[in-house]
Amino acid sequence: MLNIDNLYAKIDKKAILNGLSLKIKPGEVHAVMGPNGSGKSTLANILSGKQGYEISGNVSYENKNLFDLAIEERAHKGLFLAFQYPLEIPGVNTSNFLKTSLNAIRKSNGKKELDALEFLKIVKEKASKLKMDEKILNRQLNVGFSGGEKKKNEILQMSLIEPKMAILDETDSGLDIDALKIVANGVNTLRNKERSFLIITHYQRLLDYIKPDFVHVLMKGKIAKSGCMELAEELEKVGYEKL
Amino acid sequence: MREKELEKLKEYKYGFSTDIESIKAPKGLNEEVIKFISNIKNEPKWLLDWRLKAYERLKILKEPDWQKPKYPKIDYQNLYYYSAPKSFKEKPKNLDDLDPKLLETYKKLGIPLQEQKRLNNIAVDAVFDSVSVATTFKEKLTEKGIIFCSISEAIQKHPDLVKRYLGSVIPITDHYFATLNSAVFTDGSFVYIPEGVRCPMELSTYFRINASDTGQFERTLIIADKGSYVSYLEGCTAPMRDENQLHAANVELIALDDAEIKYSTVQNWYPGDKDGKGGIYNFVTKRGLCKGKNSKISWTQVETGSAITWKYPSCILKGDNSSGEFYSIAITNNHQKADTGTKMIHLGKNTKSKIISKGISAGFADNTYRGLVDISRNANNSRNYTQCDSLLIGNKCGAHTVPYIKNKNLFSNIEHEATTSKISDDQLFYCNQRGLNQEEAVSLIVNGFCKEVLQQLPMEFAVEAQKLVGISLEGSVG
Ligand SMILES: Nc1ncnc2c1ncn2[C@@H]1O[C@H](COP(=O)(O)OP(=O)(O)OP(=O)(O)O)[C@@H](O)[C@H]1O
Ligand SMILES: [Mg+2]
Numbered sequence: 001m002l003n004i005d006n007l008y009a010k011i012d013k014k015a016i017l018n019g020l021s022l023k024i025k026p027g028e029v030h031a032v033m034g035p036n037g038s039g040k041s042t043l044a045n046i047l048s049g050k051q052g053y054e055i056s057g058n059v060s061y062e063n064k065n066l067f068d069l070a071i072e073e074r075a076h077k078g079l080f081l082a083f084q085y086p087l088e089i090p091g092v093n094t095s096n097f098l099k100t101s102l103n104a105i106r107k108s109n110g111k112k113e114l115d116a117l118e119f120l121k122i123v124k125e126k127a128s129k130l131k132m133d134e135k136i137l138n139r140q141l142n143v144g145f146s147g148g149e150k151k152k153n154e155i156l157q158m159s160l161i162e163p164k165m166a167i168l169d170e171t172d173s174g175l176d177i178d179a180l181k182i183v184a185n186g187v188n189t190l191r192n193k194e195r196s197f198l199i200i201t202h203y204q205r206l207l208d209y210i211k212p213d214f215v216h217v218l219m220k221g222k223i224a225k226s227g228c229m230e231l232a233e234e235l236e237k238v239g240y241e242k243l
Numbered sequence: 244m245r246e247k248e249l250e251k252l253k254e255y256k257y258g259f260s261t262d263i264e265s266i267k268a269p270k271g272l273n274e275e276v277i278k279f280i281s282n283i284k285n286e287p288k289w290l291l292d293w294r295l296k297a298y299e300r301l302k303i304l305k306e307p308d309w310q311k312p313k314y315p316k317i318d319y320q321n322l323y324y325y326s327a328p329k330s331f332k333e334k335p336k337n338l339d340d341l342d343p344k345l346l347e348t349y350k351k352l353g354i355p356l357q358e359q360k361r362l363n364n365i366a367v368d369a370v371f372d373s374v375s376v377a378t379t380f381k382e383k384l385t386e387k388g389i390i391f392c393s394i395s396e397a398i399q400k401h402p403d404l405v406k407r408y409l410g411s412v413i414p415i416t417d418h419y420f421a422t423l424n425s426a427v428f429t430d431g432s433f434v435y436i437p438e439g440v441r442c443p444m445e446l447s448t449y450f451r452i453n454a455s456d457t458g459q460f461e462r463t464l465i466i467a468d469k470g471s472y473v474s475y476l477e478g479c480t481a482p483m484r485d486e487n488q489l490h491a492a493n494v495e496l497i498a499l500d501d502a503e504i505k506y507s508t509v510q511n512w513y514p515g516d517k518d519g520k521g522g523i524y525n526f527v528t529k530r531g532l533c534k535g536k537n538s539k540i541s542w543t544q545v546e547t548g549s550a551i552t553w554k555y556p557s558c559i560l561k562g563d564n565s566s567g568e569f570y571s572i573a574i575t576n577n578h579q580k581a582d583t584g585t586k587m588i589h590l591g592k593n594t595k596s597k598i599i600s601k602g603i604s605a606g607f608a609d610n611t612y613r614g615l616v617d618i619s620r621n622a623n624n625s626r627n628y629t630q631c632d633s634l635l636i637g638n639k640c641g642a643h644t645v646p647y648i649k650n651k652n653l654f655s656n657i658e659h660e661a662t663t664s665k666i667s668d669d670q671l672f673y674c675n676q677r678g679l680n681q682e683e684a685v686s687l688i689v690n691g692f693c694k695e696v697l698q699q700l701p702m703e704f705a706v707e708a709q710k711l712v713g714i715s716l717e718g719s720v721g
Binding site for chain 1: 664667668669670672673674675676677678679680683687688690691692693694
């Protein structure tokens with residue numbers, strides 16, 4: 001699905017990723033943990049196409065060079081990023097944004113665009129599964145949303161888009177215990193043989209619910225250690241310094 | 244067609260011109276030309292005298308120069324002040340007599356002149372260069388006593404109404420361009436809604452400048468008698484030409500007791516090319532008089548075209564309890580410039596006004612909101628609320644807000660809010676990540692930014708306007 005090979009990234013001459021390699025096969029769930037500033041969000045941003053980095057190394061997505069694709073093309077081909085800090089867009093109605101986004105992706109895949117009614121039915125159903133207040137759909141996109149509401153809104157979009165490769169950047173940070181379960185459940189429902197996940201988190205708790213296939217530790221811009229759930233448990237006890 | 248022209252055509256889809264033989268007044272501005280216009284239109288003597296008086300006044304007026312967008316001097320002697328398709332010498336009695344080329348032009352523009360192709364119940368008066376081409380739905384309106392025709396026709400058939408109201412809101416002494424218009428105006432629309440009548444459909448005028456070196460000076464007069472209501476929409480396009488063309492219209496609205504006029508404009512004149520060559524100078528005077536008590540005038544404008552847009556649709560709130568509204572979207576891209584806003588003059592007691600202005604600037608464009616709120620000494624308990632928001636795309640464009648606030652009444656209250664924001668790269672990245680390309684993203688964000696104003700447009704046009712907002716910003720990022 002996704003094959004990251006010896007990835008280096010710099011911003012303003014500052015090296016952030018230093019030879020990172022990671023292979024994600026269809027259906028696998030990978031968790032990435034690591035200290036603040038180690039480059040986790042940078043990795044997520046580069047994979048989804050954010051500009052401004054000086055990059056070397058290879059990344060292939062579904063056996064094609066990822067860097068040949070524009071940001072929206074990656075989205076069309078099923079790459080999804082749940083942002084660590086979802087953006088506020090004043091004036092833009094949340095429901096309208098979600099519909100425009102979903103239809104753009106459907107259209108690019110040759111699927112019929114949903115009309116307002118069809119969309120409303122689906123979005124309401126998905127929102128209620130995430131225990132989101134429907135009223136939020138009629139508010140301006142992320143404007144004045146609480147931290148948890150913003151995160152849930154990302155998961156709502158993920159469940160609408162049903163991506164092939166979902167990257168979640170600290171979606172669990174700032175969630176209360178119930179919301180955490182709901183978000184984990186959102187991921188688990190989507191989980192299947194084809195769909196892959198890259199889950200960036202600081203806490204083992206989320207992983208208790210999601211049960212990833214692999215856990216990696218990202219330090220100083222590369223994978224310092226890889227393992228299974230036990231690695232997360234160990235980290236929770238001893239911290240990163242001991243590694 | 245040469246490739247370059249093809250390129251251009253893609254940019255401005257209304258940029259074609261129609262090859263129609265026309266009758267023109269001799270080039271230049273003088274008494275003879277004014278007489279020519281008045282004569283060809285078979286006008287009564289009082290109107291010719293009125294025009295000549297305006298022309299006398301014009302001679303001593305100076306072109307204003309306080310506006311932000313500057314432009315090269317206009318050679319008024321090098322313009323045609325009258326241009327009409329030749330087939331119009333004998334005014335066609337009905338649509339079947341119209342030059343098929345004209346019908347074709349309007350078809351390309353998407354204007355439904357043929358009644359059988361009725362579009363959502365909208366009556367249209369179309370102005371091609373200087374003359375009004377056709378007014379649809381006449382019969383249905385006549386049943387209700389509504390007059391909707393070209394101003395030329397109104398001068399012939401309803402001289403009393405015209406004489407009484409023409410120039411009553413914009414006097415011939417007003418200012419340079421308004422006075423110029425009074426001297427040489429050629430055609431435009433006329434609307435009269437009788438007492439107590441609610442106009443059953445949107446009335447709409449479509450303006451088109453076709454001939455080159457032609458100024459368009461149309462004159463619109465709308466009178467809403469006591470307790471009546473009308474919603475009116477104006478749209479405009481012009482072919483692409485390398486030289487600048489002047490459009491100096493006057494629009495006068497009069498609302499009597501308890502009457503309401505809603506006037507919407509979707510202005511999409513040719514904006515010039517990417518480097519700022521050519522385009523329309525849109526120097527228009529629009530003013531409404533809330534003459535009667537409880538009357539209401541509401542201006543909504545979506546200004547996306549023109550090289551320079553310079554206009555302040557205004558309300559004079561004379562009647563007690565009258566109210567005025569101004570909703571504006573002004574989009575400038577590439578080298579376009581806009582200096583637009585409104586004047587709300589509160590004269591009566593308990594008068595209210597509301598101003599919502601959304602300025603969007605991209606490329607090298609420059610966008611100024613300029614507005615006056617003037618509450619006079621006797622206008623007790625009057626209120627104004629103004630909100631001016633500017634949105635910048637990129638960092639080579641400009642946005643300015645110039646509010647003039649005069650409150651001479653202790654019991655009245657003016658509120659002003661202004662914001663400036665920028666579409667951030669992160670916002671665009673977020674939208675792109677959700678599958679939208681740059682243009683779709685910008686269009687979505689900008690449409691959200693202007694939503695409050697778009698909502699004011701009649702339903703049928705809101706969708707069109709939304710698309711226009713997206714199109715006019717194409718190529719503004721990336
Ligand atoms: N635009 C930028 N300019 C300069 N430095 C940057 C920029 N973006 C990121 N960095 C730096 O790169 C490093 C990695 O940042 P990144 O956001 O990827 O960390 P992270 O692992 O996601 O951290 P956290 O756990 O706190 O979210 C940090 O030191 C950060 O300050
Ligand atoms: Mg981070």
